[in-house]
Amino acid sequence: MKGFSAVILAAGDGTRMKSSLPKVVHKLSGKPLINWVIDSLLPLKPDNIVLVLGRQSELVEKALGALLKEPSVKTAYQKERKGSAHALMQAQKTLKNYRGQILVLSGDVPLIKSETLKGLLKSNAKKGEAVTVLGATAQEPYGYGRIIKNGSSLEKIVEEKDASPEQKEIKEINGGIYCFSADIWKALSKIKPDNAKKEYYLTDAVEILKNSGKKAGFVLADGGYEVKGINSRAELAQAEQYVNALKIKSLLDSGVTVIAPNSVYVSSDAKIGQDSVLYPNVFIDSNVEIGKNCIIRGSSYIINSKIADNAEISYSYINGAVIGKNVKAGPFSHIRPHSVLKDGVKVGNFSEIKKSVVEKNAKINHLSYIGDAFIGQDVNIGAGAITCNYDGVKKHATFIGAKSFIGSNVNFVAPVKVGKDVLVAAGSTITKDIPSGKLAIARARQELKRKKTIKN
Numbered sequence: 001m002k003g004f005s006a007v008i009l010a011a012g013d014g015t016r017m018k019s020s021l022p023k024v025v026h027k028l029s030g031k032p033l034i035n036w037v038i039d040s041l042l043p044l045k046p047d048n049i050v051l052v053l054g055r056q057s058e059l060v061e062k063a064l065g066a067l068l069k070e071p072s073v074k075t076a077y078q079k080e081r082k083g084s085a086h087a088l089m090q091a092q093k094t095l096k097n098y099r100g101q102i103l104v105l106s107g108d109v110p111l112i113k114s115e116t117l118k119g120l121l122k123s124n125a126k127k128g129e130a131v132t133v134l135g136a137t138a139q140e141p142y143g144y145g146r147i148i149k150n151g152s153s154l155e156k157i158v159e160e161k162d163a164s165p166e167q168k169e170i171k172e173i174n175g176g177i178y179c180f181s182a183d184i185w186k187a188l189s190k191i192k193p194d195n196a197k198k199e200y201y202l203t204d205a206v207e208i209l210k211n212s213g214k215k216a217g218f219v220l221a222d223g224g225y226e227v228k229g230i231n232s233r234a235e236l237a238q239a240e241q242y243v244n245a246l247k248i249k250s251l252l253d254s255g256v257t258v259i260a261p262n263s264v265y266v267s268s269d270a271k272i273g274q275d276s277v278l279y280p281n282v283f284i285d286s287n288v289e290i291g292k293n294c295i296i297r298g299s300s301y302i303i304n305s306k307i308a309d310n311a312e313i314s315y316s317y318i319n320g321a322v323i324g325k326n327v328k329a330g331p332f333s334h335i336r337p338h339s340v341l342k343d344g345v346k347v348g349n350f351s352e353i354k355k356s357v358v359e360k361n362a363k364i365n366h367l368s369y370i371g372d373a374f375i376g377q378d379v380n381i382g383a384g385a386i387t388c389n390y391d392g393v394k395k396h397a398t399f400i401g402a403k404s405f406i407g408s409n410v411n412f413v414a415p416v417k418v419g420k421d422v423l424v425a426a427g428s429t430i431t432k433d434i435p436s437g438k439l440a441i442a443r444a445r446q447e448l449k450r451k452k453t454i455k456n
């Protein structure tokens with residue numbers, strides 16, 4: 001196949017989203033819409049990917065992150081939103097001398113597959129068409145442009161707002177993805193905003209190219225979802241449901257138990273090992289890896305984390321943690337960014353761990369706060385013990401050596417270092433380092449006094 005360049009139209013105002021953000025930065029399964037489109041293009045190795053951006057383009061560029069550094073990715077800007085044809089015109093300068101095929105995609109059509117795009121490029125080249133439109137047969141075609149065909153050739157595309165009642169009955173819709181020859185640039189200059197929305201419609205290029213003696217055709221994608229356009233929150237929610245259902249199905253097929261699929265959300269990039277069990281109401285957000293034989297119980301939320309085999313997480317909130325094998329967290333634990341729980345650690349109810357390393361088999365079972373700390377192997381942290389890591393300006397570290405036993409309600413006023421095999425008495429407030437092997441008591445002595453009897 002000869003080379004091709006892609007243009008992604010992503011400057012639209014997204015009025016129907018009713019959002020202060022550009023439409024294409026809205027996330028589907030944890031990933032911005034525009035990133036979905038680029039990710040499906042990259043395997044096809046386009047010569048160029050020109051992004052046409054509009055309002056608040058800096059937010060789109062931020063969402064793109066590393067993708068913006070891909071050598072093929074370039075940006076063009078549409079200052080005023082005058083329609084999809086006007087948007088494509090903004091890419092003309094970048095592709096001026098480009099003679100290959102031009103694949104135009106919409107930033108709001110995220111579920112398109114690489115294979116389908118490949119098929120579109122192939123069909124366009126094989127039939128020598130000036131435009132090949134990617135469409136689909138939709139059960140609910142409302143809102144889409146309709147494909148008006150003549151046998152296997154394409155006559156024109158009519159937008160919903162300009163369609164006659166008969167045309168509205170047509171179920172073959174324009175997916176908003178097109179493959180053009182370099183003839184498109186000349187055709188664009190002939191498009192006029194003679195329509196209900198007074199916009200320069202890219203879809204009008206079909207008729208113009210045909211009238212100038214060029215060939216126009218279409219390819220239909222399997223199933224409507226691949227070309228589902230996201231124009232409103234309702235459409236975004238439908239797409240989420242669809243992507244989630246696909247993800248859950250693939251997990252079930254790979255040997256993960258999902259007890260109540262309709263109540264579980266799993267981001268499409270999540271990896272979950274065989275024989276793991278997801279209980280109802282689990283929410284696995286983006287960038288999560290879970291090993292084999294894990295149990296994740298109800299109302300747990302996990303994001304940006306790695307969890308090894310045989311872990312058991314119950315009703316917990318886990319963000320940015322690395323969790324070892326056989327770890328038990330919860331019910332109701334909060335594991336915060338940069339926390340590492342090594343194999344066999346137990347973190348119990350109402351315990352919070354932040355930016356701390358907890359070594360093997362340590363236990364932090366009840367009502368603790370461990371922040372900016374190192375907790376050694378086999379340490380036992382008693383109920384209510386906490387690190388006082390913040391002096392109002394800076395954070396300070398606490399170090400607790402292996403096999404130390406920390407009584408209930410101990411406060412470690414950081415920075416402080418506790419040796420190995422130390423015993424800290426319950427209720428102590430530790431402000432000084434404790435050498436290994438010592439018993440530390442830092443609390444007021446109990447006094448016993450005569451009890452006065454109060455008479456009324």
Ligand code: UD1
Pocket residue numbers: 009010011012013052054078080081082083084086087105106107108109143144145146157159173174175176200201202203227228229230231
């Ligand atoms: C468009 C198509 C419609 C198709 C549908 C598929 C047109 C005229 N209609 O309708 O036939 O069925 O997509 O989803 O193209 N954009 C710009 N600048 C603009 C206007 C739009 O960059 O000035 C971009 C948008 O960001 C979007 C794409 O072009 O990615 C399509 O625009 P949108 O307003 O979503 O058009 P639809 O009504 O969905």
Ligand code: MG
Pocket residue numbers: 106108229230231
């Ligand atoms: Mg759209």
